[in-house]
Amino acid sequence: MAKARSKAKAKAEVEVELFRKHKDEKKGLWTWQLKEFFQILREDGTLVDERLKPPLRDEELIELYRWMIRARTYDERALALQRQGRIGTYAPLSGQEAAQAGSAYALEPQDWLFPSYREHLAMAMRGLSWVQLLMYWGGLEDGMRIPEGVNVFTVSIPIATQLLHAVGYAWAAKMRGDDVATIVYFGDGGTSEGDFHEALNFAGVFQTPTIFFCQNNQYAISVPRTRQTRAETLAQKAIAYGLEGVQVDGNDIMAVYKVTRWAVEKAHAGGGPTLIEAITYRYGHHTTADDWTRYRSKEEVEEWKQRDPLKRLRLYLEGQGLWDEAQEQRAWEEAKAEVAEAVQEYERIRAQERDVEEIFKYMYAEMPWHLREELEDLRQYLRERARERELEEGEA
Amino acid sequence: MAKARSKAKAKAEVEVELFRKHKDEKKGLWTWQLKEFFQILREDGTLVDERLKPPLRDEELIELYRWMIRARTYDERALALQRQGRIGTYAPLSGQEAAQAGSAYALEPQDWLFPSYREHLAMAMRGLSWVQLLMYWGGLEDGMRIPEGVNVFTVSIPIATQLLHAVGYAWAAKMRGDDVATIVYFGDGGTSEGDFHEALNFAGVFQTPTIFFCQNNQYAISVPRTRQTRAETLAQKAIAYGLEGVQVDGNDIMAVYKVTRWAVEKAHAGGGPTLIEAITYRYGHHTTADDWTRYRSKEEVEEWKQRDPLKRLRLYLEGQGLWDEAQEQRAWEEAKAEVAEAVQEYERIRAQERDVEEIFKYMYAEMPWHLREELEDLRQYLRERARERELEEGEA
Amino acid sequence: MAQLTLVQAVNDGLRTAMRADDRVVLLGEDIGVDGGVFRATEGLLQEFGPDRVIDTPLAESGIVGTAIGMAVYGLRPVAEIQFDGFLPPAFDQIVSHAARIRWRSRGRFHVPLVIRAPYGGGIRALEHHSESPEAYYAHTPGLKVVIPSNPYDTKGLLIASIRDPDPVIFFEPKRLYRAFREEVPEGDYEVPLGKARVARDGSDLTLIAWGSMVPVALQAAEEAEERDGVSVEVIDLRTLVPLDWGTIAQSVEKTGRVVVVQEAPRTGGFASELIALINDKLLLYLEAPVQRVTAPDTVIPLGRMEDYYLPDAGRVLRAIRKAVTF
Amino acid sequence: MAQLTLVQAVNDGLRTAMRADDRVVLLGEDIGVDGGVFRATEGLLQEFGPDRVIDTPLAESGIVGTAIGMAVYGLRPVAEIQFDGFLPPAFDQIVSHAARIRWRSRGRFHVPLVIRAPYGGGIRALEHHSESPEAYYAHTPGLKVVIPSNPYDTKGLLIASIRDPDPVIFFEPKRLYRAFREEVPEGDYEVPLGKARVARDGSDLTLIAWGSMVPVALQAAEEAEERDGVSVEVIDLRTLVPLDWGTIAQSVEKTGRVVVVQEAPRTGGFASELIALINDKLLLYLEAPVQRVTAPDTVIPLGRMEDYYLPDAGRVLRAIRKAVTF
Numbered sequence A, B: 001m002a003k004a005r006s007k008a009k010a011k012a013e014v015e016v017e018l019f020r021k022h023k024d025e026k027k028g029l030w031t032w033q034l035k036e037f038f039q040i041l042r043e044d045g046t047l048v049d050e051r052l053k054p055p056l057r058d059e060e061l062i063e064l065y066r067w068m069i070r071a072r073t074y075d076e077r078a079l080a081l082q083r084q085g086r087i088g089t090y091a092p093l094s095g096q097e098a099a100q101a102g103s104a105y106a107l108e109p110q111d112w113l114f115p116s117y118r119e120h121l122a123m124a125m126r127g128l129s130w131v132q133l134l135m136y137w138g139g140l141e142d143g144m145r146i147p148e149g150v151n152v153f154t155v156s157i158p159i160a161t162q163l164l165h166a167v168g169y170a171w172a173a174k175m176r177g178d179d180v181a182t183i184v185y186f187g188d189g190g191t192s193e194g195d196f197h198e199a200l201n202f203a204g205v206f207q208t209p210t211i212f213f214c215q216n217n218q219y220a221i222s223v224p225r226t227r228q229t230r231a232e233t234l235a236q237k238a239i240a241y242g243l244e245g246v247q248v249d250g251n252d253i254m255a256v257y258k259v260t261r262w263a264v265e266k267a268h269a270g271g272g273p274t275l276i277e278a279i280t281y282r283y284g285h286h287t288t289a290d291d292w293t294r295y296r297s298k299e300e301v302e303e304w305k306q307r308d309p310l311k312r313l314r315l316y317l318e319g320q321g322l323w324d325e326a327q328e329q330r331a332w333e334e335a336k337a338e339v340a341e342a343v344q345e346y347e348r349i350r351a352q353e354r355d356v357e358e359i360f361k362y363m364y365a366e367m368p369w370h371l372r373e374e375l376e377d378l379r380q381y382l383r384e385r386a387r388e389r390e391l392e393e394g395e396a
Numbered sequence C, D: 001m002a003q004l005t006l007v008q009a010v011n012d013g014l015r016t017a018m019r020a021d022d023r024v025v026l027l028g029e030d031i032g033v034d035g036g037v038f039r040a041t042e043g044l045l046q047e048f049g050p051d052r053v054i055d056t057p058l059a060e061s062g063i064v065g066t067a068i069g070m071a072v073y074g075l076r077p078v079a080e081i082q083f084d085g086f087l088p089p090a091f092d093q094i095v096s097h098a099a100r101i102r103w104r105s106r107g108r109f110h111v112p113l114v115i116r117a118p119y120g121g122g123i124r125a126l127e128h129h130s131e132s133p134e135a136y137y138a139h140t141p142g143l144k145v146v147i148p149s150n151p152y153d154t155k156g157l158l159i160a161s162i163r164d165p166d167p168v169i170f171f172e173p174k175r176l177y178r179a180f181r182e183e184v185p186e187g188d189y190e191v192p193l194g195k196a197r198v199a200r201d202g203s204d205l206t207l208i209a210w211g212s213m214v215p216v217a218l219q220a221a222e223e224a225e226e227r228d229g230v231s232v233e234v235i236d237l238r239t240l241v242p243l244d245w246g247t248i249a250q251s252v253e254k255t256g257r258v259v260v261v262q263e264a265p266r267t268g269g270f271a272s273e274l275i276a277l278i279n280d281k282l283l284l285y286l287e288a289p290v291q292r293v294t295a296p297d298t299v300i301p302l303g304r305m306e307d308y309y310l311p312d313a314g315r316v317l318r319a320i321r322k323a324v325t326f
């Protein structure tokens, strides 16, 4: 996100009506209308309608494409590292690049991002390094020591719980008169949790500047979207809170950017929260502990690969004469090098000794006596064990 | 509910469109329409439209009116008992009689009712005695020993938690092929809890025969409905789950009956769950521990009393020549006598000695050793204390 | 100095903290317009306005979860949960997030949040209005657990809790809300967390209690002195986590006999932890097994049987006698 | 008889109970089509169909709350919570309802519900996938808490839990899911709740453990014998509530020395309750303070530091030596 961008042009106005509500006072009739599946960039790289194109400069589109390449490269590398036992369980994102890049790019610099566990790309675009991401997935807590200046919150594993944090954070900013919005990521499964409900309801009542960004990747582990809720769309859940909800093609970075930008601008203008449902798909396993062949067909996965977010933008850029095969190859090579460097740095950090104090240090601002006692006892045990082992080795 | 009623005539079909959903495939446009505030019986006792009248016989309407009189009588008596210290904290229902009577009457005998804490009338109509209700509010656990044959579940105090029980119960019945529906009561405040969300979502996915009956009495203790959610109606929350939701005049027993009956029939016919929002008002304090003057104006309360559910039905019955002043007086006297008898019986039970084993007895099917030990220790202590007091009295 | 009840001291503590620091905000059900169901927040909406005294929708996870977000932002939210029995819907946010965000972020984020809840029995309330769930929170690393027993401590501990950089579960003994008045200084003062109070000096036996059980303990101590000539030292823990072990150890080393009183059910209550610590560190000082007086392992009865359930001075005195005559 | 792993024994137990009683239904996240994230329910959807092996939406309160309704109806639901760390969203339904409906209704309704959850560390998992929260549930009157440590017990205890008329929290030690195989009888058998198992006879010291700590305890016992000639009796609790006090007392009376091993954090863990009970009833038999080996009062670290956190045989051996040389 360090790249400059023309603010004026970035101002997105969603020309199509995505959501409309109306009351006929005479008849006492409420009507809600929701536009399903907002799309700008077709699978073949052409535009649905020229006029829908968001105000992104060519360089910005290229930069977004590069980010998607980086993410897919990182993802493949992380998977390989997991298979080699060099990191732990990993949640791949491939397939969801446009949803993450388009939405993260729509934020203002001062906005905050609340991820779940699969938002590697969104987090990276906001400034978290691949190294720290690898550390986290490699079981090193320091991965989540978010650097100052990186407006990203820690990963939340318990589904949908982070929505409330994003609401509270935005609400606090609003109370303090600070111009900060929050975006929070969650999946289709996440919409079933009670915390989803409470978060959207609070956001509605207190009109917090919060964007609820649902990556509907069709599955919650093995449970398909259609078994998650009887609602025809997830976007319509916004109606329950008097909010606006939109459904967007999550593999279309232009549409995702445009809709999110609209929601971000609305949030900054005091217009309150928005629910965005981005229709997308994860190509791989839920995590490396999962096996998707148990609940999806190869055909289904192949079908979704036809809607690939990278391919689509590449076709568009090529069609515009903005991109060619050489650039393509170079971009992948650069991404590989970038990720390789991150892996190397991760391995260096991973090899470092860690003091057991790390376990105790961050429970409270000040370590209370019982933790100091437990730490001392652990150290004492480790010393004894080391001594004993030395003795044993001496004997042997 | 012991009274017979003509099944054929009771079959309610809601002629007006309460809820409609539609998808325009070409435009990819979803539309939901919700009829606000379905009413049949106006405040002056006249009908909005003759054809809307539900198929209830005159005797049935009279019986329903009598139930409302009983409930208001019980409510006033319970309040007085609380003020005299003869029962504990009490949650009055006055104002909500039509919502409870109209809905409870719409059930089939084999259906089950899951109350929150204010459904005295609904519970009584399903067969729970005033005596047991008084016992419960008087701090005697036996009040909730629901007699066999009374298809009412125990009071749930934690808001909205009972919705899940009603869903699970109906779901189990469906699995077993039993023709049982459930109705569950909750308030406007209850719609904000996570359990509300999870319950409606499960009910939708598994199409359980469950009626979610929300008594929107405008307040959750002091918090007004408008601050509870930004949604314009509570009924529209059904849209989030792909369900049908209706809003009904909760002080109009005909409308409540008709809408609930429609939902009950739908449930029994395999049509799944319904959310009903009944617009009503509680006249009194939230509970006897509350003071409504802190958050409501006298004018507001007076205004609502103009829409009184009893008055309205009385006017209708009188207009039809079915009721007169003498009957009115007798009905109140009979109700008073009935409640007075219940109070007497309650006082008799309350005066009885209770064995401390009552505290321990119902934790498990079989009392484990540690509870037996604790019980024995308590008995021992009570014996010692009695002996000591005897000695002291002897000395004195 | 004013004579205040415990619930007035809550109010005074909140007001004092809010005046001193405009980052302090309150949120909860019925705390604004209504002033709280126990009137603990009476008048605060009027003084601080609806942005700092917030009536929320009816959703405890929502209250705590959004308060966590506020705390991470840099506010000092004080969330009220209306009754002890309505903490469970917020349990996930408390144990999975409030208690862990400092840990998870290696100190980058932290959660200066206070969760206030009236707790305990003795007011013959409905179900879920009389629980003593402190053991759940004491067993959750990352939380502090504070339970005052009198107006003075209430105000000082509450202010200290609000200023503490970590999440504090603050249990207010509701049966003591209006039980008595006490001199409470005006203005700002703190009673530090992690420090117990010797509520009564004694030499023969150490009686440990917290919250609503402190007056019961003191009464039993008086009776033991009067009737049996036993000199009982009463320790009011004030903070369960972090515990003031020094004060306990000093007393137990002196007396060699201990009784612990707890309102919660026996199995796995905080009394068990105290006994375990005494076993760990002071077993050789003991002249008798530690006696514990607790509620039984049952739900607390509705009004009518409550007196049999809650530990009373008589049961504590009996335990004192057992310890002394062992 | 088949050689089964612990997770296969879970599967076998579920299958056996379902074959014997068509009221037994399973519900949870990913338990049907996927067969469970640990494959504990593998093949059951195929055998019993989607009405009895139910993939639910992602909502733990929903799972437990609807299962309570089913149980009240007369079914015997077995709810799976995917990991220990995702029990908290269901906490309210568990403690406010499952544990209390018999009590509330004076026995008119009851909740024959089993809540299964893999628990504990040792698999270097992500956050919230490695907790040992048994103490929360042991402190909740109305629940039973069962934790097997081997395949044989797992099947028998699970079948007994499903047939128990009261709610059972059934924790499965996930690090033992595939750690070893054992002979498990085919067909129906129960291991009764409330009965501990003497996993190893000994005369010098009583070592108490449950679930994932049992193999650690056994290893330490072997080492104590080999290296120090100390004869250690190992008790595998199997059920925390109701506890088999008889077996513990018998052993402690014999040995006079006790070590308790617990994977959960120290403060307020179940070890504390055991120490309190021993204090209550057996203090005079003790020849040394009870030693407790527990995790520290912190969150369990992510993969890399887990080994330092979890009690291991070395730490248990050290505690045995402390107890013996006291």
Ligand SMILES: Cc1ncc(C[n+]2csc(CCOP(=O)(O)OP(=O)(O)O)c2C)c(N)n1
Pocket: A118, A157, A158, A159, A186, A187, A188, A189, A190, A191, A215, A217, A219, A220, A221, A286, D029, D058, D060, D082, D086, D089
């Ligand atoms: C409260 C909770 N319950 C269960 C889990 C286990 N779990 C992890 S991811 C997942 C599925 C999430 O699906 P979805 O919300 O669609 O997100 P996706 O993984 O598809 O991005 C589940 C059940 C969890 N992390 N938290």
Ligand SMILES: Cc1ncc(C[n+]2csc(CCOP(=O)(O)OP(=O)(O)O)c2C)c(N)n1
Pocket: B118, B157, B158, B159, B186, B187, B188, B189, B190, B191, B215, B217, B219, B220, B221, B286, C029, C058, C060, C082, C086, C089
């Ligand atoms: C989980 C939970 N939180 C808080 C309370 C305290 N409380 C009791 S009733 C009530 C208001 C309920 O309002 P509503 O749902 O509208 O029902 P009503 O009382 O108006 O019938 C509150 C906050 C509770 N019983 N349960």
Ligand SMILES: [Mg+2]
Pocket: A187, A188, A189, A215, A216, A217, A218, A219, A220, A221
């Ligand atoms: Mg998903």
Ligand SMILES: [Mg+2]
Pocket: B187, B188, B189, B215, B216, B217, B218, B219, B220, B221
């Ligand atoms: Mg209400």
